[in-house]
Amino acid sequence: MIDDLLLMTQIGGRTAAFRAVDVQSVIELEQISHVPLAPPHIKGLTALRSQALTVVDCLKALGLSAKSEQADDTVAPQAIVVIVEGHSYALIVDDVRDVTACLTQPRSVPGNYGVGWARAATGMVETAQGPALLMGIEAIVAGTSANVDVDVEHVRG
Amino acid sequence: MDDLLADFVAETREMLEASEGELIAWEADPSDHARLDTIFRFVHTVKGNCGFFDFPRLERLSHAAEGTLAEIRSGERQADAELVDAVLAIIDRISLLNDMIEAGHDMGDGDVGDAPLIAALEPGWSALAQKSDELCAALNTHTPTGPANAPRSIRLPVDLLDRVMSGVSDMVLARNDLARRLREAEFGSGLDPAVDGSFDRLSTILVDVREAVTRMRMQRIAHLFGALPRLVRDLSAELGKLVVVDIDGHEVELDREMIENIRDPLTHIIRNAIDHGIESPSSRIATGKKAEGLLTISAWQSGNKITVMISDDGSGLNENAIAAKAVANGMLTQNVVDAMSRDDILQLIFEPGLSTKAEAGAVSGRGVGMDVVRSNLERIGGTIKTTSSPGQGTMFALEIPLTLGIIAGLTVGVGDYRFAIPRSYIEEIAHSMSAAGESGELQFSQVGERRFVTFRDRRIPVLRLAEALDLKQHDRTYDPIIVIVRLASGEVFAIEVDAVFDHEDLVVKPLPPAIMETGVYAGTTLLDDGNPILMLDMPSIAQQNNLVDPVRIRSAHNRDDEPADDTANAQATGTPMIVCNSFDDRRIAVRMELLHRIETVGADALDRDSSGDRVVIDGKILPLIGLPPFANGALDLPNDRLRLLHLTDGNATVLYAVKTVLDSATMSNPVSTTPGSGNSGNNNYVEGLALIDGEVATVLDGLTLFRRYGSASVPVRKLSCRLPSGEPWAKGILAPLIKAAGYRVLAATDPDAADVSFTMSGPDDRATNDTDRDEPQIATIRLRASAESPDADNDDTIYRYDRDGVLAALAKAAGGRA
Numbered sequence: 001m002i003d004d005l006l007l008m009t010q011i012g013g014r015t016a017a018f019r020a021v022d023v024q025s026v027i028e029l030e031q032i033s034h035v036p037l038a039p040p041h042i043k044g045l046t047a048l049r050s051q052a053l054t055v056v057d058c059l060k061a062l063g064l065s066a067k068s069e070q071a072d073d074t075v076a077p078q079a080i081v082v083i084v085e086g087h088s089y090a091l092i093v094d095d096v097r098d099v100t101a102c103l104t105q106p107r108s109v110p111g112n113y114g115v116g117w118a119r120a121a122t123g124m125v126e127t128a129q130g131p132a133l134l135m136g137i138e139a140i141v142a143g144t145s146a147n148v149d150v151d152v153e154h155v156r157g
Numbered sequence: 158m159d160d161l162l163a164d165f166v167a168e169t170r171e172m173l174e175a176s177e178g179e180l181i182a183w184e185a186d187p188s189d190h191a192r193l194d195t196i197f198r199f200v201h202t203v204k205g206n207c208g209f210f211d212f213p214r215l216e217r218l219s220h221a222a223e224g225t226l227a228e229i230r231s232g233e234r235q236a237d238a239e240l241v242d243a244v245l246a247i248i249d250r251i252s253l254l255n256d257m258i259e260a261g262h263d264m265g266d267g268d269v270g271d272a273p274l275i276a277a278l279e280p281g282w283s284a285l286a287q288k289s290d291e292l293c294a295a296l297n298t299h300t301p302t303g304p305a306n307a308p309r310s311i312r313l314p315v316d317l318l319d320r321v322m323s324g325v326s327d328m329v330l331a332r333n334d335l336a337r338r339l340r341e342a343e344f345g346s347g348l349d350p351a352v353d354g355s356f357d358r359l360s361t362i363l364v365d366v367r368e369a370v371t372r373m374r375m376q377r378i379a380h381l382f383g384a385l386p387r388l389v390r391d392l393s394a395e396l397g398k399l400v401v402v403d404i405d406g407h408e409v410e411l412d413r414e415m416i417e418n419i420r421d422p423l424t425h426i427i428r429n430a431i432d433h434g435i436e437s438p439s440s441r442i443a444t445g446k447k448a449e450g451l452l453t454i455s456a457w458q459s460g461n462k463i464t465v466m467i468s469d470d471g472s473g474l475n476e477n478a479i480a481a482k483a484v485a486n487g488m489l490t491q492n493v494v495d496a497m498s499r500d501d502i503l504q505l506i507f508e509p510g511l512s513t514k515a516e517a518g519a520v521s522g523r524g525v526g527m528d529v530v531r532s533n534l535e536r537i538g539g540t541i542k543t544t545s546s547p548g549q550g551t552m553f554a555l556e557i558p559l560t561l562g563i564i565a566g567l568t569v570g571v572g573d574y575r576f577a578i579p580r581s582y583i584e585e586i587a588h589s590m591s592a593a594g595e596s597g598e599l600q601f602s603q604v605g606e607r608r609f610v611t612f613r614d615r616r617i618p619v620l621r622l623a624e625a626l627d628l629k630q631h632d633r634t635y636d637p638i639i640v641i642v643r644l645a646s647g648e649v650f651a652i653e654v655d656a657v658f659d660h661e662d663l664v665v666k667p668l669p670p671a672i673m674e675t676g677v678y679a680g681t682t683l684l685d686d687g688n689p690i691l692m693l694d695m696p697s698i699a700q701q702n703n704l705v706d707p708v709r710i711r712s713a714h715n716r717d718d719e720p721a722d723d724t725a726n727a728q729a730t731g732t733p734m735i736v737c738n739s740f741d742d743r744r745i746a747v748r749m750e751l752l753h754r755i756e757t758v759g760a761d762a763l764d765r766d767s768s769g770d771r772v773v774i775d776g777k778i779l780p781l782i783g784l785p786p787f788a789n790g791a792l793d794l795p796n797d798r799l800r801l802l803h804l805t806d807g808n809a810t811v812l813y814a815v816k817t818v819l820d821s822a823t824m825s826n827p828v829s830t831t832p833g834s835g836n837s838g839n840n841n842y843v844e845g846l847a848l849i850d851g852e853v854a855t856v857l858d859g860l861t862l863f864r865r866y867g868s869a870s871v872p873v874r875k876l877s878c879r880l881p882s883g884e885p886w887a888k889g890i891l892a893p894l895i896k897a898a899g900y901r902v903l904a905a906t907d908p909d910a911a912d913v914s915f916t917m918s919g920p921d922d923r924a925t926n927d928t929d930r931d932e933p934q935i936a937t938i939r940l941r942a943s944a945e946s947p948d949a950d951n952d953d954t955i956y957r958y959d960r961d962g963v964l965a966a967l968a969k970a971a972g973g974r975a
Contacts, residue, residue: 033689036574036626037675045681045689049327052681052689054669087669143671 001125004102007080008129009093012064014117016093017102017125017132018080024088026096028076029055041143046090053081053090056141061091063116063144082137089141100127106134116144165206166259172199173252174383177245181386184241185401190230197226203251214264214271215254221275222247234280238394243277245387250274315414318373325363325370332363333685378456378465379407381416381423388424389452392431399438399449400431406456411463415557418537419465422530426467426553427452429526434471434551444548446470458581463559468552474545476502477757483508495754496735498820503543507531538667559665566663566682566692569640570656571622572629577663577682577692578640584649585641586657587612599639607703610639610651617641618704619651625698626677644696650704661685665692676701731825736854737802737815740785746824746847746854747802747813754803755818760794772801772812780866782842783814806859811866813857822849828856876971877901879914881940886957891915894960898967913970915940918954936970938963 005020025048032044032055041061046053059065079090106123113121113133120140121133176199183192204219222244228234250271254264339356382404393400435441435450442448456465480494480502488508509528531541538558545551565580587599600611601619610619619639623630640652665680668691672678679694698704733749756774763781764771767788770781781801784792792799802813828845842865844858878895880887882905892902903911913936940963941954955962 031688034574035672035675035678035691036628037677038672039674042671045691047683047687047689049323051323052666052683054672084669087667089669141669141671 001102001105005099006102006125006127006132006134007099008097008127008132009080010095010097011058011093012062013094014113015097015130015132016058016121016135017127018082018135018137020099022082022137024081024083026078026080027090029079029090029092030076039143043092048081048088048090051088053088054141055079055090055092056143057092058140059092061140061143062120064114082141084138084141087141089137091137091140098129100129102134103127109133119144162210162258165210166255169203169206169255170252172203173248173255175199177248177387178383180241180244180248181390184236184238184390187236193226193230197223197230200226212254212258212264215251218247218251218254218271218275221278222251225278240278243274246277247274322370322374325367329363329367329685332360333687336360374412375410376413376416377407378409378411378416378463381420382407382454382456385423385427385454388427389431392428396432397437398431398435400435400452401449402452402454404454406465409456409458409463411557411559415463415537418533419539419555419557422533422541422555423454423465423467425526425530427454430467430469430471430551434469434473436472440472458559463557465555465557466552467555468550470550473547473549474503474506474543474551475547476545479503479505491754495752496733496749496821500544503545506543507541558667564663564665564682564692565660566665567640567660568658568684568690569622569638569652569654570658571626571654574626574628575658575684575690576622577661577690578642578652578695579679579692580660582642582644582695583640584643587639587641588636610653612639612641612651615649617649617651619653620698620702620704621653623655625652625702642695642699644699648699648704650699652698663692731823734822734824734849734854734856735802736819736822736849737800738817738819739855740783740814740816742816744819744852744854745815745857746822746849747804747857748859749821751804751806751857751859752802753805753810756801756803756812758799758801760792760797760799763792763799770814772799774801774803774812777810779810779812781812781814782862782866783812804859804862806863809863809866811862824849824856876912877903877909878967878970879903879907879911880905881915881917882906884917887915891957891963894963895967898964899971900967912936913938913967917942917957938966938970 006017007020007023007026009016009018027048029046032046034044035042038044041057043055043057043060046055077092078094078096079092080096081088081090083089102125104126106125109118109121109124111118117133120136122136123134125132125134176196179192179196179199183189183196186192200219200223204216204223207215207219225234225240225244229236229240234240257264335356339352385404386402389400389402430452431450435452436444436446438448441450451470453468454466456463458464476499480497483489483502483505484491484494488505494502506527507530534541534555534557540556541553542556543551543553566577567580567583567586568575568577570576602609602611602616608619608621609616611617621630621637622628637653637655638657640654640657641649642652643649661684663682665682667673668678668681676697677694678691679697680692681689682692683689734746735749735752735755736744736746739745758772758774762773764773764778765784765787770784770787771778772781773779800815800818802815802818804811804813824847826848828847842858842862844856844860846853847856848854876899878900880891880895880902884891884905888904895902900913903909915938918939918941939954940957941952942957944956944958955966957963
């Protein structure tokens with residue numbers, strides 16, 4: 001884990017890190033087609049060149065609500081593209097920062113972050129830019145639906 | 158590898174595959190000269206190509222095969238199975254060498270390996286071969302050192318293909334963008350009209366390329382089916398069965414990767430069908446079937462699925478063996494299994510750990526097969542189901558999702574949304590007439606919560622798509638349009654939309670699990686403007702909105718429910734019943750709570766006489782009802798087996814004979830006790846009539862049943878009775894009488910202890926019996942040989958042919974013992 005590259009992002013005011021090897025690309029979403037009846041963390045579908053991506057709202061996936069309710073519609077949201085079990089997803093983040101190296105092994109997530117983060121993060125790591133939560137992409141795309149029994153220990157594995 | 162060589166390899170491979178199929182087909186009908194000519198031409202071409210490329214081994218082999226085929230063509234030689242085997246072996250060897258060429262290996266000169274194959278073509282070879290085991294072994298096992306197995310991937314790397322495909326799609330989008338700009342530019346400063354012509358040419362070329370590229374990924378299932386005749390032939394020969402195979406649906410197209418994924422399951426099922434399903438020729442003839450078994454394999458597309466069906470006309474799945482094995486393995490309890498319908502029991506074969514063959518054959522393995530088949534299929538999003546009729550055959554249906562298919566679809570609009578519906582579901586589209594003056598072709602009506610539309614004198618349930626998808630419904634400014642949908646099950650309903658756009662050929666891609674869980678979508682596709690739209694899952698929408706009868710859509714979900722779970726059945730607000738056909742051809746139903754088990758016994762377990770019927774089960778004699786009256790004569794039981802409902806009230810047991818067990822059902826209607834519905838003929842235990850599953854059934858009355866028969870069963874520890882010694886008549890005449898009285902008959906010399914024994918009283922009025930047998934407490938019945946008694950007053954002997962007397966004495970003896 002040490003020396004692996006991480007993509008640093010901001011989600012809900014916190015620094016969330018993704019393993020760089022998991023990230024296919026970083027894009028700006030222009031058009032999102034809503035999917036009726038989809039779970040709340042699935043914002044819809046979007047097309048990237050000729051591929052359909054499933055758009056995931058990371059905040060909702062973590063069970064958090066947007067800090068400010070006014071959605072800034074003029075700015076195209078930024079998303080990182082990942083692949084989970086053969087399906088391509090675009091995970092919407094508040095901001096994409098930088099790529100940096102991981103300095104420590106992940107340690108357990110402190111309790112005060114809340115249930116949502118505890119479930120979706122695989123651990124806490126140190127980087128040159130400070131501490132960050134290392135995110136598990138499988139947990140994020142699964143969302144907070146009750147059907148998904150995400151065992152926290154398993155996610156950490 | 159240079160291009161020419163690559164072409165050679167590919168062409169040779171294709172021709173060999175084709176010749177294999179043709180050869181086997183020709184073998185079934187040797188009078189088909191056209192086919193033989195085709196085979197000959199293939200082999201001839203291969204030979205010619207080999208010469209061009211300087212592959213001496215290949216040339217030798219193909220030359221030998223060609224020569225033999227020429228002789229057959231000209232009538233100089235007759236082809237028999239062995240000769241066909243030999244030619245096939247040569248084709249195999251050429252194939253192997255072809256693979257080696259592709260892999261870049263050196264073939265060597267192979268004289269040793271090839272010679273036996275070529276020699277095998279000679280007439281009289283088989284006689285020779287039998288004398289020489291070494292040559293036989295060489296024929297079968299000698300292979301040149303080459304690649305361990307041919308590469309299992311498809312010929313092109315998939316990633317590369319995907320890149321090309323997405324590149325072409327991007328080109329189409331760029332072209333559309335260019336078209337827009339060109340249109341705008343034309344209104345402006347005006348462009349050189351020649352630009353239009355060039356642009357049109359570009360567009361046309363692009364359409365062609367796009368179509369070609371999408372078809373690259375798809376392959377005709379003939380690719381898979383082509384190898385099947387050979388497989389069936391080889392397996393039949395190995396297993397000693399005669400099998401004819403009928404294949405249909407070669408032109409169905411699947412994603413190549415999917416074809417590879419179903420290759421193994423298909424092979425496995427075919428092996429099972431030939432090994433376990435189809436009986437040996439002699440068994441088949443004995444049951445009145447043709448000696449050759451028929452294996453039918455067919456494929457077809459419907460909506461976004463491909464169905465592949467494999468059926469045989471063999472002996473069918475043995476539900477009793479399956480059920481017994483499930484209980485023996487501890488998978489389910491006997492009670493659960495007894496209440497399961499036949500269909501549910503059959504689906505058990507897909508559970509791990511169930512093998513009903515006593516030993517694993519080399520061909521079929523030990524029952525780790527079907528569960529692996531199912532899990533492999535489910536992994537790729539497919540399903541498998543089976544149905545079977547005993548004695549008639551078995552059918553497996555594999556459903557494979559069209560992950561990458563071009564589906565003809567219709568785009569419809571609801572509010573601001575657009576969706577696609579597979580055209581295969583659409584029967585018709587109807588617009589409602591405007592209210593202004595014209596009598597509407599469409600008339601809507603409402604019954605309770607359900608809306609209907611009357612179209613062409615048909616009343617069809619209709620669903621607003623906006624409702625189904627929980628969309629905000631705008632005030633309608635335009636007339637609704639009805640899309641009439643017919644499902645594969647034949648059910649018809651209608652979907653109300655705001656607009657219908659276009660018919661398009663859509664490339665459908667799979668959706669992630671989170672979206673699939675909604676149950677309303679079958680996939681996603683990109684429109685020409687680059688926007689993704691969702692394809693609707695019509696059967697699922699219909700079911701979710703109660704547009705169709707849920708009983709008709711048998712879903713795999715049923716399997717998860719405990720079949721014998723009465724609480725689950727109670728949700729259906731009815732009484733669980735078991736429905737059967739009785740011997741007097743009535744549909745009868747018995748409350749499940751009375752049913753302990755369903756028994757099947759052989760005709761020899763029955764005991765019938767004018768006083769009633771009995772059956773022996775597990776060493777107990779039990780009362781039996783439900784058979785036609787004894788006076789009607791002998792019973793006609795299929796396979797000499799009898800199906801019985803083992804009814805119990807907790808203490809007593811009654812067996813009710815039925816002709817066939819139909820199914821379990823729920824009786825939600827009350828039983829109507831119509832006068833005259835009971836007490837007819839044989840069945841005195843009728844509670845009344847009820848409507849079950851839409852048909853009338855006679856409901857048995859447990860109360861009267863157990864009032865009559867409610868006694869504990871008689872254990873079969875029968876009393877034993879010994880015959881008198883030295884009396885030959887005793888065996889033939891006395892023994893049956895003793896048996897009828899319920900005793901077990903012992904011969905005079907039988908070492909077992911007897912409860913009662915007969916002795917003959919001799920003329921000297923002394924018992925002539927075996928005094929050396931020391932049997933305490935044995936009741937002795939003394940018989941005399943003559944009708945008149947010498948001393949009538951003092952005689953306790955019974956005339957040996959006095960039936961009533963003997964029976965009375967036996968009963969008396971039993972009374973003291975029982």
